[in-house]
Amino acid sequence: MLRKRLLYLAQLSAVGFGGYYIGQNKEKYCDFLYGNSVTVDGKRILNKPGLPVFGTVSAATPFVETNGSKDRISQIMKYGFPGLDNVRSYDDFVLSYDRRNRVPHWVFEHITKDHIAKNDAVDRSKCEFHPDESIHPFFRSQNTDYKRSGFDRGHMAAAGNHRLHQKHVDQTFFLSNMAPQVGEGFNRSAWNRLEKHVRKLTKVYDNVYCCTGPLYLPRRESDGKSYVRYQVIGANCVAVPTHFYKIVVGESSDGTLDMEAYVMPNQKIPDETPVSSFMVPPETVEKAAGLLFFDKIHRSKLNRINGKKV
């Protein structure tokens, strides 16, 4: 049974990332992206989202007081930490900003029927893209960075998920919520279809929780070595991600939870490609992004992952 599940996950991996290499070899180019188990004290543990194998609080967390060492920490860090995670809370979504790449690390949304219902008081065409003044000017992206770059200012928290108030949609137009996306064939089609799929989940689930962000995946080059290679645009060198991920949890009225995870390459994707072909095991995204998603979810509440009973 376990063997069968591992095989299933391996197949999903091949399908999901195959999109990046359509018609090319499907050879693994970075083993850690595909691993679905970890070794702790010599024991192999199958990764499962929602199972914080290592605990959620790092031993290096600067705010944990142990044996009166707090004073030492404040001595060392007297003149400030170089960075924490730059979390920004807006009225209807939350994000963590990647100051190095001038795009989000992750964007979190809670979506219900109400949030996406038709609302004449809300008009997307009134919205304008604005630089986010809450980001330090060194790390802030500007409209000029995107202008004539060939890339769309692609929403991470989708405008269509925030139709409760005009103010909510407006806030999704901060450039801190954007990443450069291929326009035709991606943002305006395949990625848009994925966003619509997520909105449709509110027909099935009372509550939908959605985390979205960029990935910079390594690929094998002709010398046989793996490199992470991505374009940067504009005077502020805004990173063009190689891929984007979306991890969704649907919560039913009885409290049971279903999870779906997707990775799509930031490139023109044939229109007929079904959204489901971009499904990947959630832990694959976690390893690639360096993030843990929904790690407060208790295993007993998790019903399905990517449509498969767990």
Next chain:
DNA sequence: TTTAATGT
């Protein structure tokens, strides 16, 4: 329908 850029 929703996703956007470009040129005037």
